[in-house]
Amino acid sequence: MSGDESTGRGPDLGGRPAVSGERADLLEALAKQRHFLRFPARDLTDEQARQRTTAGELCLGGLIKHVTEVERGWGGFILHGPSAMPDFTAMTEADWARRQDGFRLLPEETLAGVLADYADVARRTDELVATLPDLDAGWPLPKAPWFDSDARWSARRVLLHIVAETAQHAGHADIIRESLDGAKSMG
Template identity: 55%
Template sequence: MTTDQILTSERADLLDALHKHRELFRFTVRGLSDEQAASRPTASELCLGGLIKHVTATERQWCDFITDGPAEQPDVDWANIDWSNPPAEVIEYQNGFRMLDGETLAGLLASYDEAATDTDTLLAHVDLDARQPLPEAPWNPPGVTWSARRVFVHLVAEIAQHAGHADILRETIDGQKSMG
């Protein structure tokens, strides 16, 4: 097997994993109304529309990371937030997990499809060994870098994890399950 065949096979495997988990994730919202997608049927603050927004943003942010390196982080002391009056950056972050007035499930899914297409295009062409330093954050050890390959594996895990969250929410709404 040549190096080109190995890389082609590796890219195909990554793309297949992304497609599989995106399909499971999207299945959880099939046939829902905007009101159902915005509902929070469990003790969690999560809603299905908010999960779609979050995964869309996650794909975009990690693809930007691959091409541009770590983004500037907002200067927020997450450990000492005054929750009665949170800073705008915190509200913006929280809104990334909510379906806001005027947002529709169809619109969120269209945005997700655009992000997925951009991710797939990047995966087809990027040097999988290209590395970027992780942003400085309490949860990232200093000096750690990730390859593009590692980012794509992380995206598969993110989508799969949130598909599980979505499945629980959907089952709570109307009993539908992705599997089983």
């Protein structure tokens, strides 16, 4: 992270003053979890990043790709509300099948490309955290079987969700990498 550790200020975002307080805390939490998601992909080939090493469908490249799409989608939600996201209740079986490609590193994709896309989305989210006028501003959640129909999330709640989602998948990434070649993020 490029923040000033002595002042506790967050990263400098393109010449704008560094953020402080709650926003700095959110940026620091995001940066830490993003690191733990990307770190297991270090020194891997594209083929290794595509490899499934557990009983599940997940691979390292697919996890990073998925978290990128999640963060991109929720960033759109913060700015534009539920219209920025699909109506999950109206998705067909074919729609769900296509969404599964978001968990795979496809043959035409590269780990470097997925990591670059993730870095771009992270930069845009960080800018959003730094410049959003009100973290309390919120929207009704998109239609989905896993959300209460009358639920609303503030920008703050969405950002906490992005941190949690990234942390959960960082743990998955660590397990996949250790299963791949014994490398660990910690220990």
